[in-house]
Amino acid sequence: xxxxxxxxxxxxxxxxxRRAEGDLPAFLDAVLAGGVDVIQLREKNLEAAEELELLAxxxxxxxxxGRLLAVNDRAxxxxxxxxxxxxxxxxxxxxxxxxRLVGPDAVIGLSSHSVDQARAAAEAPEVDYFxxxxxxxxxxxxxxxxxxxGAIRATAERxxxxxWFAIGGIDESNLDDVLAAGARRVVVVRAIxxxxxxxxxxxxxxARLPA
Numbered sequence: 001x002x003x004x005x006x007x008x009x010x011x012x013x014x015x016x017x018r019r020a021e022g023d024l025p026a027f028l029d030a031v032l033a034g035g036v037d038v039i040q041l042r043e044k045n046l047e048a049a050e051e052l053e054l055l056a057x058x059x060x061x062x063x064x065x066g067r068l069l070a071v072n073d074r075a076x077x078x079x080x081x082x083x084x085x086x087x088x089x090x091x092x093x094x095x096x097x098x099x100r101l102v103g104p105d106a107v108i109g110l111s112s113h114s115v116d117q118a119r120a121a122a123e124a125p126e127v128d129y130f131x132x133x134x135x136x137x138x139x140x141x142x143x144x145x146x147x148x149x150g151a152i153r154a155t156a157e158r159x160x161x162x163x164w165f166a167i168g169g170i171d172e173s174n175l176d177d178v179l180a181a182g183a184r185r186v187v188v189v190r191a192i193x194x195x196x197x198x199x200x201x202x203x204x205x206x207a208r209l210p211a
Contacts, residue, residue, distance in 0.1 A: 006038075006068065006085075006107050006128060006129060006163055007163060008037065009037035009038050009068060009163065009185065010037055010184065010185050010186075010206065010209040010210075010211075011035055011036050011037050011038075011185075011186065011188070011202065011205060011206045011209060012036070012037065012038040012039075012040070012070070012165055012167075012185065012186070012187040012188070013031060013036045013038070013039050013040070013187070013188060013189070013192055013193075013202070014039075014040045014042040014072070014187060014188075014189045015027075015031075015039065015040070015041065015042065015189070015192070015193050016041070016042065016043045016193070017041065017043055017054050018193075024054075024057060025057065025061070027198055028057070028058060028061035029061060029064070029065070030197075030198055030199030030202070031192055031198050031199055031202045032061055032062065032064070032065035032067050033065060033199060034198070034199040034200065034201070034202030034203040034206065035202050035203050035205070035206030035207070036067065036192070036202050036206070037067055037068060038067065038068040038069075038070050038084075038085060039058060039061075039062065039067060039068070039069060039070065040069075040070035040071070040072055040085070040087060041054055041055055041058055041070075041071070041072065042072050042189075048074075048076070048077055048080075051074075051077055051081075052077060052080055052081055055069070055071065055077070055081040055083065056081070059081060059082070059083070062084075068084040068085055068107070069081070069083045069084050069085065070083060070084065070085035070086070070087055070109070071083040071085070071086050071087070072087050073087070073088060073089065073092050074086075075088075075093055075097075075098045075101040075102050076101065078102055078106065079101060079102050079103070079106075083106065084106065084107055085106065085107040085108075085109060086098055086102055086106055086107070086108055086109070087108075087109040087110070087111070087131075088108070088109070088110055088111070089110075089111045090110075090111060090112070090113065090117065095108050095110060095124055095126035095127050096126050098126070099126045107128045107129065108126055108127055108128050109127070109128065109129045109130060109131065110124070110127045110129075110130045110131070111130070111131050111167075112130050112131065112132050113132075113133070113134075113145075113147065114147065114151065115147075115151050115154045115155060118130060118132045118151070118155045118160075118164065119155075119158065119160075121164075122155075122158070122160035122161075122162060122164070127162070128162060128163075129162055129163040129164060129165065130162070130164050130165075131164065131165045131166075131167045131187055132147065132151055132152065132155055132164060132165070132166055132167065132183075133146070133147055133151075133166055133167035133168030133169075133187075134146045134147065134167060134168020134169055135147055135148065135149065135151070135152065135166055135167065135168040135169055135170060135178065136148075136168055136169030136170075136174070137168075137169060138168050138169040138189075138190075146168060146169070147168075149177060149178070149181040150181075152166055152178065152181035152182050152183050153181045153182055155182070156181065156182025156183065157182070163185060164183075164185065165183070165185040165186055165187045166178050166181075166183035166185070166186050166187070167186070167187035168187075170186050170187070170188050170191065171188065171190065171191035172191060172201070172204060172205060175205065175208055176208075179208070179209070179210070184209065184210050185209070186205070186209065188205065191205065192205070
């Protein structure tokens with residue numbers, strides 16, 4: 001099944017390897033079938049070989065469902081895994097360096113934590129998309145100040161041409177506020193990974209996002 005272009009992506013999921021649940025293959029199939037467009041393995045302190053082994057399972061699921069595989073931070077691992085997307089933070093390798101490492105075809109994403117950083121990301125030639133947040137405080141990024149909905153409004157008002165995603169504490173209870181502020185794409189974690197039925201949660205969130 002062909003993978004969709006990033007322009008069509010609306011729902012981006014970051015997830016660990018589901019070690020406690022022991023259900024990674026079924027989880028991946030459920031959430032990708034439910035509507036997740038981009039899925040990123042986010043788990044700290046993995047050795048490269050272990051991460052690549054897990055990414056092979058993620059990649060196989062993405063191929064089955066025609067979705068995009070993202071790697072967090074590590075350009076070398078993204079290149080080895082032949083990932084579709086490499087996402088980096090403000091303090092990671094710069095997007096121009098990442099581009100030299102991964103080649104011309106990979107999609108490069110950049111985290112931004114303020115309106116100014118979002119504006120810079122929107123104008124950076126090697127950045128294909130950016131994330132803005134955390135919108136609300138979240139345990140996945142302890143201690144990082146949240147930007148609030150005002151940052152979404154300020155970014156949306158400039159209508160950047162490249163795709164961007166709101167991230168940080170977004171779930172089904174506050175999704176309408178995020179959309180009303182001007183976001184059209186979201187990154188979620190616990191809203192799906194901690195749901196009783198992750199596939200159904202993915203489907204509900206995706207159905208509420210604008211086409």
